[in-house]
Amino acid sequence: METILFNQIWIIPLITVLACIPISASRAKLLRGIHTASASLVLAIVCFLTYRVYSMGAAPATDAANPLLLRFFIDIPWLSLFNAHYTVGADGLNMLLLALTAFIVWAGVLVSYNIKGNQKVFFALIQILATSVYGVYMSFDLVLFFVFYEMEALCMYLMIACYGSGRRDYGGKKLTLTLAFGSSMILATLFGLYFEGGVNSWSLMELSKVTFPMEFQMWAFPLMFMGFAVSSSLFPFHFWSPDGHSSAPTAVSMLAAGVMMKMGAYGCLRVAMFLMPEAAKFWLPYVVALLIFNVVLGPFIAIRHKDLKYITAYSSISHLGLIFLGLAAITPIGLRGASLQMISHGFLTGLFFATIGMIYERTHTRDITQMGGIMRKMPFLGVGFVLAGFAGLGLPGFSGFIAESTIFIGAFQQPSTLTRFVTILAILSITTTAVYILQTANRMLHGPLPQKYESLTDGCFREKLVIVVLVACLLFIGVCPGWISEMLDWSIAPIFEKFL
Amino acid sequence: MSIPNYLFPDILLLIFPFIVIGSRLFCSTQSKVPWRIANVGFIAIFILLNLIPLASGEGRLFISNWKIDDFGVLMREVLIISAILGMWLSKDYFEHSGERQQMHQIAEFIGAIAFATFGGFTVVSACDLLTFFLGLEMATIPMYALTAWNKKDQLGSEAATKYILMGSVATAFELFGFSYLYGFAGSLHFSEIQYAISNGTNPLLWVAVLFLFCGIGFKLTLFPFHTWAPDVYEGAPTPVTAVISVTSKATAIAFLVVLVFGPLAPIQEQIAPLIALLAGTTLFVGNLGALKQSRLRRFMAYSSIAQAGYIMVALLGPATMAKTAIIYYLFVYAVSNYLAFFVFGIIGHYREETFASLRGLSKQDVNLAIALAISMFSLAGIPPLAGFFGKFHLFFSGASTGHYAIVAFAVLNNVIALFYYIQLIKSAWVDEPEGNLSPIRLTKRQRNVVILLSVMVVALGILPFLSNNVFAGFSY
Numbered sequence: 021m022e023t024i025l026f027n028q029i030w031i032i033p034l035i036t037v038l039a040c041i042p043i044s045a046s047r048a049k050l051l052r053g054i055h056t057a058s059a060s061l062v063l064a065i066v067c068f069l070t071y072r073v074y075s076m077g078a079a080p081a082t083d084a085a086n087p088l089l090l091r092f093f094i095d096i097p098w099l100s101l102f103n104a105h106y107t108v109g110a111d112g113l114n115m116l117l118l119a120l121t122a123f124i125v126w127a128g129v130l131v132s133y134n135i136k137g138n139q140k141v142f143f144a145l146i147q148i149l150a151t152s153v154y155g156v157y158m159s160f161d162l163v164l165f166f167v168f169y170e171m172e173a174l175c176m177y178l179m180i181a182c183y184g185s186g187r188r189d190y191g192g193k194k195l196t197l198t199l200a201f202g203s204s205m206i207l208a209t210l211f212g213l214y215f216e217g218g219v220n221s222w223s224l225m226e227l228s229k230v231t232f233p234m235e236f237q238m239w240a241f242p243l244m245f246m247g248f249a250v251s252s253s254l255f256p257f258h259f260w261s262p263d264g265h266s267s268a269p270t271a272v273s274m275l276a277a278g279v280m281m282k283m284g285a286y287g288c289l290r291v292a293m294f295l296m297p298e299a300a301k302f303w304l305p306y307v308v309a310l311l312i313f314n315v316v317l318g319p320f321i322a323i324r325h326k327d328l329k330y331i332t333a334y335s336s337i338s339h340l341g342l343i344f345l346g347l348a349a350i351t352p353i354g355l356r357g358a359s360l361q362m363i364s365h366g367f368l369t370g371l372f373f374a375t376i377g378m379i380y381e382r383t384h385t386r387d388i389t390q391m392g393g394i395m396r397k398m399p400f401l402g403v404g405f406v407l408a409g410f411a412g413l414g415l416p417g418f419s420g421f422i423a424e425s426t427i428f429i430g431a432f433q434q435p436s437t438l439t440r441f442v443t444i445l446a447i448l449s450i451t452t453t454a455v456y457i458l459q460t461a462n463r464m465l466h467g468p469l470p471q472k473y474e475s476l477t478d479g480c481f482r483e484k485l486v487i488v489v490l491v492a493c494l495l496f497i498g499v500c501p502g503w504i505s506e507m508l509d510w511s512i513a514p515i516f517e518k519f520l
Numbered sequence: 521m522s523i524p525n526y527l528f529p530d531i532l533l534l535i536f537p538f539i540v541i542g543s544r545l546f547c548s549t550q551s552k553v554p555w556r557i558a559n560v561g562f563i564a565i566f567i568l569l570n571l572i573p574l575a576s577g578e579g580r581l582f583i584s585n586w587k588i589d590d591f592g593v594l595m596r597e598v599l600i601i602s603a604i605l606g607m608w609l610s611k612d613y614f615e616h617s618g619e620r621q622q623m624h625q626i627a628e629f630i631g632a633i634a635f636a637t638f639g640g641f642t643v644v645s646a647c648d649l650l651t652f653f654l655g656l657e658m659a660t661i662p663m664y665a666l667t668a669w670n671k672k673d674q675l676g677s678e679a680a681t682k683y684i685l686m687g688s689v690a691t692a693f694e695l696f697g698f699s700y701l702y703g704f705a706g707s708l709h710f711s712e713i714q715y716a717i718s719n720g721t722n723p724l725l726w727v728a729v730l731f732l733f734c735g736i737g738f739k740l741t742l743f744p745f746h747t748w749a750p751d752v753y754e755g756a757p758t759p760v761t762a763v764i765s766v767t768s769k770a771t772a773i774a775f776l777v778v779l780v781f782g783p784l785a786p787i788q789e790q791i792a793p794l795i796a797l798l799a800g801t802t803l804f805v806g807n808l809g810a811l812k813q814s815r816l817r818r819f820m821a822y823s824s825i826a827q828a829g830y831i832m833v834a835l836l837g838p839a840t841m842a843k844t845a846i847i848y849y850l851f852v853y854a855v856s857n858y859l860a861f862f863v864f865g866i867i868g869h870y871r872e873e874t875f876a877s878l879r880g881l882s883k884q885d886v887n888l889a890i891a892l893a894i895s896m897f898s899l900a901g902i903p904p905l906a907g908f909f910g911k912f913h914l915f916f917s918g919a920s921t922g923h924y925a926i927v928a929f930a931v932l933n934n935v936i937a938l939f940y941y942i943q944l945i946k947s948a949w950v951d952e953p954e955g956n957l958s959p960i961r962l963t964k965r966q967r968n969v970v971i972l973l974s975v976m977v978v979a980l981g982i983l984p985f986l987s988n989n990v991f992a993g994f995s996y
Contacts, residue, residue: 045886099909101844102916138886163912167903174902177942178893181950182882189950193942201935208928211919 112507128271195264202250241299252284270377314341354430364419393469419497679755694735700728753821803829837917880953
């Protein structure tokens with residue numbers, strides 16, 4: 021029963037799209053209602069299943085899923101020509117990421133009520149995008165995984181170029197093509213994994229039992245890792261994300277920064293590091309060197325930017341750098357911190373982009389120098405933005421603090437000098453983060469209110485609901501992180517075992 | 521059915537074009553009777569082909585010069601699908617072109633397509649060089665005539681001249697290669713050539729192989745023999761361009777498959793570098809060429825040049841895997857390409873066929889814009905559309921023999937391809953139209969065909985019963 025429910029997670033969005041085909045695009049209200057209902061339904065299902073996974077704890081799973089502890093495991097032959105299977109399941113890590121996705125999709129649908137253009141197509145694209153992200157976090161067969169992973173390209177360009185703002189065509193193309201470049205590197209490595217593995221299977225579990233020859237790993241790991249790192253905007257592949265995010269409509273920015281950038285980090289952990297641990301040990305120290313740019317320079321660039329979305333995009337780049345710092349530490353605490361940061365940053369950046377989108381909808385500008393005194397007119401949205409900022413700079417009580425401090429502890433456990441040096445730099449860079457967040461909040465929310473903004477109104481109920489729910493999630497993770505780290509710990513243990 | 525019964529589709533295809541053309545004598549210029557006969561005929565052949573059970577070995581007829589095997593049957597299906605879709609596309613062309621009704625001319629048009637299709641049938645069934653050559657020529661010559669269909673159109677005549685000249689040179693190359701192959705083996709029959717090659721090679725054979733690849737390079741638009749394609753694609757009428765891009769390409773690739781896994785099978789390892797080189801340069805040049813095009817059909821020409829390069833990658837794999845991959849890809853390619861050409865045809869009827877005339881399509885008719893996006897994303901190989909699974913098969917086949925470098929190169933090239941397909945989607949979805957747009961009206965039949973093809977492009981990939989049961993359970 022729960023297994024069937026689990027598979028509905030990616031099927032419901034598609035069914036919703038099909039169901040909406042006969043409805044005329046002019047009946048926008050009905051369409052919005054259907055999509056909101058469907059997103060809420062998926063959210064409810066995911067929350068229930070997350071609770072179930074939590075309550076099952078580290079209990080042993082089916083043998084088929086060995087060495088991973090997968091719940092709701094299904095393995096059906098799919099395309100027998102190349103032995104692809106429909107293999108889905110979830111352990112703690114996947115389930116939490118699914119929950120994150122469901123929250124962001126739900127919030128994304130709610131904030132897009134006023135989108136201009138053909139709403140029927142827009143919501144259909146959001147649902148297809150949601151399907152692809154859900155699929156990535158559910159699948160344990162590499163073909164299935166890649167199909168879902170690459171599916172995003174289908175929607176992203178159209179959504180950014182048709183519904184975005186600013187240099188939307190440029191931003192959309194840059195984003196789509198860079199991501200496609202990354203996934204083409206992944207695809208090339210997948211063929212290598214299949215044929216070098218020699219087990220005639222694309223299943224992660226089967227392949228993880230194989231020890232790949234070292235000379236293969238030495239070129240395959242960097243290729244695959246870089247392929248995934250592109251979508252997580254690791255330096256030097258970060259250039260797409262500020263342009264892409266800033267030109268995207270609110271919901272797409274939320275989804276892209278909130279969950280899709282995590283797909284890269286998740287892939288690095290789940291596929292690249294899990295399958296090729298020997299090469300990972302060799303290459304990850306070099307990755308740490310790259311992180312200096314992400315973690316340290318990202319916030320400095322954010323200070324200089326005037327566009328709210330650019331600021332948030334660079335802050336995402338630096339936060340994603342922290343995820344990689346946790347991964348590169350290769351300690352259980354580091355990996356746990358990295359996974360925590362994936363989830364925490366998803367909510368955080370979702371809240372950021374949501375409030376920015378709501379403010380932009382009213383002020384029609386994202387330039388912070390032209391704003392001021394917004395707190396007086398829109399106290400609710402202003403407070404939402406400030407809370408997101410506090411979570412971003414790692415204020416205790418919010419999820420960011422838990423995640424970042426876990427990463428720093430984990431990374432410092434790594435005896436290498438370089439890692440420790442970068443960790444210290446990263447800790448110091450929190451100050452820089454505080455600078456740009458407080459500076460932005462100050463310029464935008466306080467000071468004199470420009471004449472033209474006199475008539476602005478605060479968020480409506482729908483918008484307030486989104487902010488309240490996302491803030492509640494951030495606080496919940498921040499105040500009682502125990503149950504999440506527990507779920508993450510038993511999920512990550514099999515991956516870490518490969519490194520021993 | 522016993523083996524000779526399997527010949528029914530072939531015989532029917534040989535006879536019924538005469539009936540179609542003949543029927544024109546008895547009906548008025550407005551009559552749709554020839555078109556209906558053609559419809560019934562092609563669909564009947566398609567059904568008959570589907571009745572042939574797969575995985576039952578191969579049958580040989582006519583002093584073992586004509587064989588029917590699984591590869592042949594499935595290639596026949598690809599060719600027939602292409603012919604049916606080409607015929608449907610041509611109906612729009614004849615119904616709407618100009619003030620003068622030309623509906624009756626469609627009979628000859630369909631006849632030519634049917635003969636070209638029969639040429640393709642011959643290529644996949646041939647067991648000796650002579651039949652093989654006949655098939656290839658039969659598939660090509662009707663195309664020359666079709667290209668110059670509209671004799672008052674200067675571009676068309678120019679294209680046809682170019683096509684004939686290039687094509688005849690290619691044929692000369694091929695015949696030269698055949699003659700050396702005959703000189704080497706002392707026989708025209710494939711099995712004897714294969715036997716001779718497996719007993720040892722000599723320089724004569726390499727000359728023959730080189731010339732054969734040059735000759736077929738023209739027909740398959742491989743670099744550096746691809747230069748005719750953009751002009752011919754642009755000059756020919758839209759349905760002809762579509763037929764050339766699918767039927768003629770399918771025939772040419774079938775020719776290579778038969779050759780590489782038939783007589784040349786013993787030296788497949790040795791010619792792999794040549795195939796990889798042709799594949800790599802072709803897809804690179806095709807992709808680069810498509811980047812800067814502003815006319816739809818030139819764009820499709822370069823895109824199909826690149827597709828030929830991708831198909832070549834599969835030839836590096838073992839026989840069964842490569843054949844499966846190529847046939848599956850041709851199915852997918854046929855459907856996606858025809859979908860694009862249907863959309864272009866509809867637009868071309870109201871405006872010029874350029875990128876600029878696509879502008880504002882998403883606001884005028886969002887369904888047509890969605891269909892266009894589906895076909896473009898499928899050609900670009902984005903999952904879950906069929907094009908992705910097609911390309912996945914091709915690369916899988918290439919990688920299975922360890923040619924990772926060429927596979928990686930092809931996969932990276934896909935990013936360039938995605939760029940120009942996105943350019944086209946951008947014209948339809950993002951760019952604002954200039955001035956007033958002439959309205960686009962779809963007939964019911966056009967709409968149905970576009971919907972059918974879109975659904976096929978989406979479903980052909982993900983639904984396992986389509987790709988699995990048709991392909992997985994049989995041997996070659």
